[in-house]
Amino acid sequence: MTAKAGEKAQKTGDFYCASCDEKVHATKGQKIPECPNGHKRFEARRNEPGNKS
Ligand SMILES: [Zn+2]
Structure with a gap:
């Protein structure tokens, strides 16, 4: 999922x-x-500690 400024x-x-x-x-x-830094495209991520092991 992506988002834009x-x-x-x-x-x-x-x-x-x-x-x-x-x-x-x-x-x-x-x-x-x-x-x-002037960019306008983002990847949305939530704070989910421990999602990757
Ligand atoms: Zn950037």
Whole structure:
């Protein structure tokens, strides 16, 4: 699942830049900010510790 800067976040969580893996935090219903390095595409991931072993 991907997301773009400027879109409304469908859920609260952290988004990781698809280009540089920088993390931004978005709140459900609010616009997703741009990556600090100017990228606009994100992969959405949740904080799920222990998902990978
Ligand atoms: Zn980036």
